[in-house]
Amino acid sequence: MSGDGFLQLRGVASRYGQTRVLKDIDLSIGKGEFVALLGSSGCGKTTLLRVIAGFIEPSDGQVAVNGRDITRHQPDKRGMALVFQSYALWPHMTVAQNIGYGLRLRGVARDEIARRVSEMAELLGLSGLEERKPANLSGGQRQRVALGRALAIDPEILLLDEPLSNLDARIRLSVRHELRALQKRLGITAVHVTHDREEAMVMADRIVILDGGRIAQQGSPEEVYNRPASSFVAAFMGAENLLELDGVRDGETFVLQPGSAGEGGSVPVAGRALESGAVEARFRPEAARLTDIDTPATEPGARFFGEVMAVSYPGGHWRHAVKVGDREIMADADRAFPPGQPVTVFVPAETLFLFNTPSGDPVSRPGLPSETVKIPA
Amino acid sequence: MSRRLLGLLLVLPALAVIALLFILPLIMSAVGAFQVDGAFGWGNFVKTFDLYTKDIIFTVVIVSLSTVLIGLASIAIGGYLTLGNNPVAVSILRFLYRWPMFIPFIVVGQLMRTFLAKNGMMNNAAVSLGLMTPMETMSFLDWRGIVFAFVWKQTPFVALLVAGAMASLNRDTIEAARNLGASKLRVLFEIIVPQVAVTLTVGLILSFVTMMSVLSVPLMINAQSPTMLTADIAFRVNAYGDYGVANALGLISLVLASSVAWIYLRISLKERT
Numbered sequence: 001m002s003g004d005g006f007l008q009l010r011g012v013a014s015r016y017g018q019t020r021v022l023k024d025i026d027l028s029i030g031k032g033e034f035v036a037l038l039g040s041s042g043c044g045k046t047t048l049l050r051v052i053a054g055f056i057e058p059s060d061g062q063v064a065v066n067g068r069d070i071t072r073h074q075p076d077k078r079g080m081a082l083v084f085q086s087y088a089l090w091p092h093m094t095v096a097q098n099i100g101y102g103l104r105l106r107g108v109a110r111d112e113i114a115r116r117v118s119e120m121a122e123l124l125g126l127s128g129l130e131e132r133k134p135a136n137l138s139g140g141q142r143q144r145v146a147l148g149r150a151l152a153i154d155p156e157i158l159l160l161d162e163p164l165s166n167l168d169a170r171i172r173l174s175v176r177h178e179l180r181a182l183q184k185r186l187g188i189t190a191v192h193v194t195h196d197r198e199e200a201m202v203m204a205d206r207i208v209i210l211d212g213g214r215i216a217q218q219g220s221p222e223e224v225y226n227r228p229a230s231s232f233v234a235a236f237m238g239a240e241n242l243l244e245l246d247g248v249r250d251g252e253t254f255v256l257q258p259g260s261a262g263e264g265g266s267v268p269v270a271g272r273a274l275e276s277g278a279v280e281a282r283f284r285p286e287a288a289r290l291t292d293i294d295t296p297a298t299e300p301g302a303r304f305f306g307e308v309m310a311v312s313y314p315g316g317h318w319r320h321a322v323k324v325g326d327r328e329i330m331a332d333a334d335r336a337f338p339p340g341q342p343v344t345v346f347v348p349a350e351t352l353f354l355f356n357t358p359s360g361d362p363v364s365r366p367g368l369p370s371e372t373v374k375i376p377a
Numbered sequence: 378m379s380r381r382l383l384g385l386l387l388v389l390p391a392l393a394v395i396a397l398l399f400i401l402p403l404i405m406s407a408v409g410a411f412q413v414d415g416a417f418g419w420g421n422f423v424k425t426f427d428l429y430t431k432d433i434i435f436t437v438v439i440v441s442l443s444t445v446l447i448g449l450a451s452i453a454i455g456g457y458l459t460l461g462n463n464p465v466a467v468s469i470l471r472f473l474y475r476w477p478m479f480i481p482f483i484v485v486g487q488l489m490r491t492f493l494a495k496n497g498m499m500n501n502a503a504v505s506l507g508l509m510t511p512m513e514t515m516s517f518l519d520w521r522g523i524v525f526a527f528v529w530k531q532t533p534f535v536a537l538l539v540a541g542a543m544a545s546l547n548r549d550t551i552e553a554a555r556n557l558g559a560s561k562l563r564v565l566f567e568i569i570v571p572q573v574a575v576t577l578t579v580g581l582i583l584s585f586v587t588m589m590s591v592l593s594v595p596l597m598i599n600a601q602s603p604t605m606l607t608a609d610i611a612f613r614v615n616a617y618g619d620y621g622v623a624n625a626l627g628l629i630s631l632v633l634a635s636s637v638a639w640i641y642l643r644i645s646l647k648e649r650t
Contacts, residue, residue, distance in 0.1 A: 055552055075555045082556045088549030092571040101567075102557035153557060 006031040006189055007052070007157060012061035014047055014213075021047045022213045025061070029206075034183055034190045036204035038197065040236070044213040045193045046161060052191060053082050053159055065157065081150035082159040085166065087142045089134040095121070095145050096130035102153035120148040123182070140171045147179070151186070158183065160192040164199060176202050197237060201225065209233050226350075231280050234353040239282040241329040243304065244357065248276045254354065256281070260325040262304030265297065267349035278357040287351035288331035290320060293342045300349040308337045410624035421625040428622075433629060435603040439520055440588045443527035444581050450528060451536035451580070455573075456565040459543040460551070478533040482526075486597030489526045493517035493598075522598040523605070527588050535580035542576035543569055575644055582641045586634045606630045 005028030014022040022044045029035050037045040050056045052063060054075035063071045070078055081102070089098050099120050100113045108116070121127045124144040134142055143163060150158060163179075164172045180203045183190050194200050200207050201221040208218040216236075217229040228234035235242070245264065246257040254274050256264030281302065297303050306324035313319070318336040322329050322345055331345050413420035426433075454474050461467040477485070492498045493516065500514040517525065546569065554568045555561075570577070595605040606626050613623040 053552075053556055055555075075552070076558045076560060078556075079558075080556065082553065084549045084553060086547060086549050088547060088553040090550055090554075090568055090572075092574075101554070101559075105558045105563065149553075149557070 005029050006033075006066060007191070008062075008064040008067075009048075009052070010062045010064070012048070012051060012058045012063065014044075014051055014056055015059045016047075020213060022051070022058070025213075025215060027208060027215065027218070029189060029191065031189055032187045034180065034192065034203060034205045036192045036194055036200035036207045037210060038194060038200040038207050038236070039210035040195055043210040045195075045210050047213075048210070049082075049159055049161055049191060049193045052157075053080055054078050079153075079155060080157040080159055081153055081155035082161060083146050083150045083163040085162040087134075087146040087163075087166075089142055089145055089149070091134055094131050094133055095126060095137070098134065098145055099148045099152050102149060106153065116152055120152050123151075124148045139167055140175070143167055143175065147182075151182075151188075156189060158188045158190045160190060162193055162195070164194075165196070172199075179203065209236060211236075228282075228353055231282060231353075231355045234282040234355070239284045239287075239353055241283050241285065241288070241331075243281045243324060243327060243329065245279050245281050245302075246277070247274070247279045247354070249274055256302050261327075262302070262306075262324065262345070265300070265302035265349075267300055267302065267352060267354070272354065273356075274354055275356055280355045280357050281347075282353040282355070283347045283351055285319060285330040286317070286332045287347055288329070289346040289348075290322070290331045290333035290337060291344045291346065293344055295344050295346075297346055302347050302349075302352055304345040304347070306343055306345055308339050308341045308343055310339055311336050406624045406627055409620055410628045413621060421621040425622050425625040425629070429606070429609055429626065431603040432606055432609050435520070436589070436605045436630070437633065439523055439605065440527075440585055443524050443531070443588055444585050446524065446528045447532050447535050447584055448577060448581050450532040451539045452565070452570060452577070454532070454536040455540040455543045456561075456569065458540045459546075459569060460561050460565065474536055475533045477530050478537070480530065482530060482591050483593040483597070485526050485530045486594045489522055489529075489594075489598055490518065493522050493525060518598050519601065520599065523595055526594045526598060527591075530594075531584040531588065535577070535584055538576050538580040539573055542573040546572055578644060579641060582637045585637050589630055589634050 007027075007029040009025050009027040012022060012025040012027075013020065025048060027035075037048060039045045047056060051058050054070070054073055054077075058071065061071070062069055065078070090101070093101065096114075096117045100117045103113045103116060117130065118127070121130055124147060126141065126144055126148065129137065129141060134145065137145065143166070146163065160179075164175055167175060176199060192200070192203060204221060206218060207221055207224050209216045209224060211232050217224055217233045219227075224233060225237050228237055228239065231242075243261050245259060245261060247264075248255045248257065249269065250266075252269050253266050254269050254272075255266045256279075258264045293305065304324045306322040306329070308320050309323050309328060310321040311318055313336075317332040317334055320331050320333060320337055320343075322331050322343060324345060329345065337343055410421055411417050411419070454470065458467055458471055461470075480488070490497070494500075495514050495516040497516075499517070500509075503509050504511055504514065550568060550572070551564055554564045559567065590607065591605075592607040592611055595608045596611070599605070599608075606629065610623045610626045610630075613619045613626065
């Protein structure tokens, strides 16, 4: 990342008592960019957002906007607008007063505020509700008031703290697109915190995945989805199936050894830093191809053998739990294979993510189930 | 015996206590206020307004002024506890502010006598700090002393209620205002206080009624005229055995207290619906 972003974080760290919540975060966000901070709960994403907003002073590092150091500035001096997960609407004010409050603080004239409020209400489909109190609004309407309140002051940076997580599933899908379209139209720089992978994928220009207070990977949605930098990122981006294999690097080819999981296969290294030895193989259920046991491979990839344990129909395809070696994986197929049937699981090379097993940290910790990474819905 | 009769019998002691010790004396006092030498009439009230109109106004002004000051002080205390940046200062304030609540009014009166007198602690401290000469000292043992004592004694109670209500607010509503550019003072008066207004009002009403009924503070601090109605009632009874005027004075304070209690009832009704 270049060092001249519009919003620039340099070596930001934060601790809560003895716990280090954030460690050495370097992040550069361009003007007009939509960045999603993605991670499971406790990864530090909300802390990072609050550091940017000025509610938490970082124990180390610097926050700069447009080249100006604002690390020690009070939240009210930063010109950012934050949309809260709880919306945090003021219950004693009407919709119009909520939206107009930021302008009132700036000493804007009364009729100018009224004009801007009705503009916002129209933009967000709140017309006719201006005189209601937040208690008399639906969840979706409250969310839009919260957004309108933030946008009314025309902020340079819009911070979004899981603003969609309290909406029901159907509204959430449409609000994603509305929010993204609005951000593009207004050209606002946005930082969006979420634990929802799909939400981040659909909305963001760039996804920053946080793990244990560090940036695990950042890149465009297709980059983090198709080229995860670590086993954690792969699992977080949906490649929850995990097999432990041994492999040998042979020039630009990586050969997976046959073992208890199956006959393995050979895949191109394709620029990855893979070394001979134990590897973790990760892939998504939809990337696996389930076939009868004697179907040969027709393209580069790895072949595993297993037995169907259970089958279900989540919609669109059949999902099978397949026992491969001593692990259970999930694999999709267009037709149902009955439980007990031996099958071949073929994973094409480009969807098989391989990572050298970190020494001292074996993949299969005794006593833990194979899928130790839980992805919230 | 039927169950209904048994039930009545069980609540009878409680009913009897309320009827005999509370309702009956109240009715007798109210009736007594309209009796002059065994005949009904307005005599007691005529006499009361002749002698004590100034005291009625004095009482209303003193108690109202104290209520306003208590409100401001408890907003300041609650506000600092909620918005204060310095954790040490916040915890010191949290520890200190409740103490006056546990001190009886009579002791408060005594404390204020030694603190506010012409040669009291406050003036002595000011003199020894060189802020004034002994010649310039003045006694605050008049209406200002009563207000001082009331505010000192009642603020912790209201502040306790208000700080509790502030602490249970959704903090996001505070941070949302800060984020949009509101200073702490504006957050306090435009975001926090409106949200705790009901609690604040209830606390102030309870304080108002309490202050209306305090006898020891005006007796100890303000030994002059005009004084508060409680002192007048005690004087009518103790010095003259004049229960008629005392009852009339009592009825007037009851009306004053009820007028704010009416607001309290309206709020609690509103909360329930």
